Amino acid sequence: GVKASGRNGIAFFEPQMQLDVSRRLRVENDLRSALQQSAFRLHYQPQIDAHQQRILGAEALLRWEHPEKGLVSPGCFMSVLEESGMILEVGSWVLEEACRFMARLIKEQLIDVGEFSLSINISPRQFRQSDFVARVGAAMAAHQIPARCLQLEITEGMVIHDINDTVAKMHELRSMGLSFAIDDFGTGYSSLSYLKRLPVDQLKIDQSFVRDCTVDSHDAEIIRAIIAMGRSLNLKLVAEGVETADQLDFLRQQGCHAYQGFLFSAAVDDESLSALLRRSRESVTPPQ
Numbered sequence: 001g002v003k004a005s006g007r008n009g010i011a012f013f014e015p016q017m018q019l020d021v022s023r024r025l026r027v028e029n030d031l032r033s034a035l036q037q038s039a040f041r042l043h044y045q046p047q048i049d050a051h052q053q054r055i056l057g058a059e060a061l062l063r064w065e066h067p068e069k070g071l072v073s074p075g076c077f078m079s080v081l082e083e084s085g086m087i088l089e090v091g092s093w094v095l096e097e098a099c100r101f102m103a104r105l106i107k108e109q110l111i112d113v114g115e116f117s118l119s120i121n122i123s124p125r126q127f128r129q130s131d132f133v134a135r136v137g138a139a140m141a142a143h144q145i146p147a148r149c150l151q152l153e154i155t156e157g158m159v160i161h162d163i164n165d166t167v168a169k170m171h172e173l174r175s176m177g178l179s180f181a182i183d184d185f186g187t188g189y190s191s192l193s194y195l196k197r198l199p200v201d202q203l204k205i206d207q208s209f210v211r212d213c214t215v216d217s218h219d220a221e222i223i224r225a226i227i228a229m230g231r232s233l234n235l236k237l238v239a240e241g242v243e244t245a246d247q248l249d250f251l252r253q254q255g256c257h258a259y260q261g262f263l264f265s266a267a268v269d270d271e272s273l274s275a276l277l278r279r280s281r282e283s284v285t286p287p288q
């Protein structure tokens, strides 16, 4: 991370990108007009069963269609959305858009309810909204999405901030039928005692461990430990950032259940994901 001087001269920690104050304000303004002009998009990265080539779900990933730069990834602007509070509005849009897309997949019979789930990244600030649970409920109701079609991804950091409130909200959402994943698992500070208290279904092994797992014995050991621990807690393990067949072989041997990564597909737009699902349906349905 890099220390930069933020608003009021207070130093803030900026892990993603160093922005000086004027640049930051400009990005903030650009993001505001992006919101007004509906320039945000969702792309979807398939989640694949590690043992069969089956699509189990997809993760919705935010993109900004910039007039000059083209599609911009959230690494460049997520911290600005979070710190400006704009993430609340953008996060609501993400929820709404993801539910709309899910409704379409159901309507077009591209998936079977209960066999596919759409994962949505939830930012700390968004999750802390007092009416967050109601907002999720309203978005699902508006598009008539069964709750078991949705998974929420949260990070370890969010949990530590206010464990009681987090756990209470998670229980409420789970009783509605949603499931939870801990994203970027292994990079935060959560202890095993936190993990034990959390009503989660899935751990997503951070891509920083996956990257060198076939060449770096430390990364390999960390992955083994995460998988062993996750399995003993009955959690589903999903590896992120899988790019090579060797990485997938290693993960499979260790007992990882599913993966995401460029090896199968990067995040793609709604039409491309629909086409992928259609093709995978056709390949398992014998021709009439």
Ligand code: C2E
Pocket (backbone or CB within 6 Å): 045, 060, 061, 062, 073, 074, 075, 078, 091, 094, 121, 122, 123, 153, 183, 184, 207, 240, 241, 242, 243, 260, 261, 262, 263, 266, 267
């Ligand atoms: P994440 O949730 O951990 O998402 C995984 C990131 O890894 C995505 O980056 C994805 O495009 C990238 N990725 C997937 N497969 C591979 C691979 O094989 N190799 C490599 N090198 N990278 C891969 P992306 O889309 O740039 O998103 C970055 C982060 O921004 C996400 O990390 C998530 O924390 C955040 N984010 C994305 N969309 C949203 C959103 O709608 N709301 C919130 N709150 N955060 C979001």
Ligand code: MG
Pocket (backbone or CB within 6 Å): 059, 121, 153, 183
């Ligand atoms: Mg994620």
Ligand code: MG
Pocket (backbone or CB within 6 Å): 183, 184, 204, 206, 207, 240
């Ligand atoms: Mg992640």
Ligand code: MG
Pocket (backbone or CB within 6 Å): 184
């Ligand atoms: Mg990440």
